[in-house]
Amino acid sequence: MANLGSPRYQLLCAFQFLVLLQTKVFCYQYKVGDLDAWGIPTSANSDVYTYWPKNHVFKIGDSLLFLYPPSQDSVIQVTQQSFNTCNLKDPILYMNNGNSLFNITSLGDFYFTSGTAGHCEKKQKLHISVGNGSTAYSPSYGPGALPDTAAPSYTPVFGNIPAPPSSSPSQGLSVFIAAVVGFVVCAVISGIM
Numbered sequence: 001m002a003n004l005g006s007p008r009y010q011l012l013c014a015f016q017f018l019v020l021l022q023t024k025v026f027c028y029q030y031k032v033g034d035l036d037a038w039g040i041p042t043s044a045n046s047d048v049y050t051y052w053p054k055n056h057v058f059k060i061g062d063s064l065l066f067l068y069p070p071s072q073d074s075v076i077q078v079t080q081q082s083f084n085t086c087n088l089k090d091p092i093l094y095m096n097n098g099n100s101l102f103n104i105t106s107l108g109d110f111y112f113t114s115g116t117a118g119h120c121e122k123k124q125k126l127h128i129s130v131g132n133g134s135t136a137y138s139p140s141y142g143p144g145a146l147p148d149t150a151a152p153s154y155t156p157v158f159g160n161i162p163a164p165p166s167s168s169p170s171q172g173l174s175v176f177i178a179a180v181v182g183f184v185v186c187a188v189i190s191g192i193m
């Protein structure tokens, strides 16, 4: 067993805390379709937007990035009914700058398609579900998740830390705060032990 009071252990412990915090709390930006941009699916990959959301777990605070040539395409958020019938009238949200970020701010189902006539019928349509979060809190999800090797048993105490705003300056600050908190907590715990 390592010497729990050593500064080295405390540093390691603070680092683990950071990793846990990152995998649990930080928000992710997902590029819709991954390597494929937002557009009419190619015949080789015609169900790309059906499969893509199944490989991701979305949560509040995450965002979806739609990339496309702005002169040729657009993104609209529509109702479930409009999604099913490819009705492009009266969208909930219309974005056409080619680099559109949809921010997930509530639970539920979100339906997107192209605002360009004919594209919806060619399966350029995306439905995502944002669930209650039990799966979103598993450390094994999200890009950059590291293997959860030696999770200390006291981590559930930190389960309710509020998500930091996703803008980068404050994220940097919260990383710093998390590191400090983690260090102090670890120091206290190893002091007790």
Ligand SMILES: *[C@@H]1O[C@H](CO)[C@@H](O)[C@H](O)[C@H]1NC(C)=O
Residues within 6 Å of the ligand: 063, 101, 102, 103
């Ligand atoms: C989502 O948030 C980003 C900045 O965080 C903002 O630029 C963008 O306009 C937002 N998207 C929508 C659809 O409001």
Ligand SMILES: *[C@@H]1O[C@H](CO)[C@@H](O)[C@H](O)[C@H]1NC(C)=O
Residues within 6 Å of the ligand: 107, 108, 130, 131, 132
């Ligand atoms: C969230 O969970 C509650 C009860 O656990 C359930 O009633 C509700 O439908 C769920 N919401 C979603 C979006 O899954």
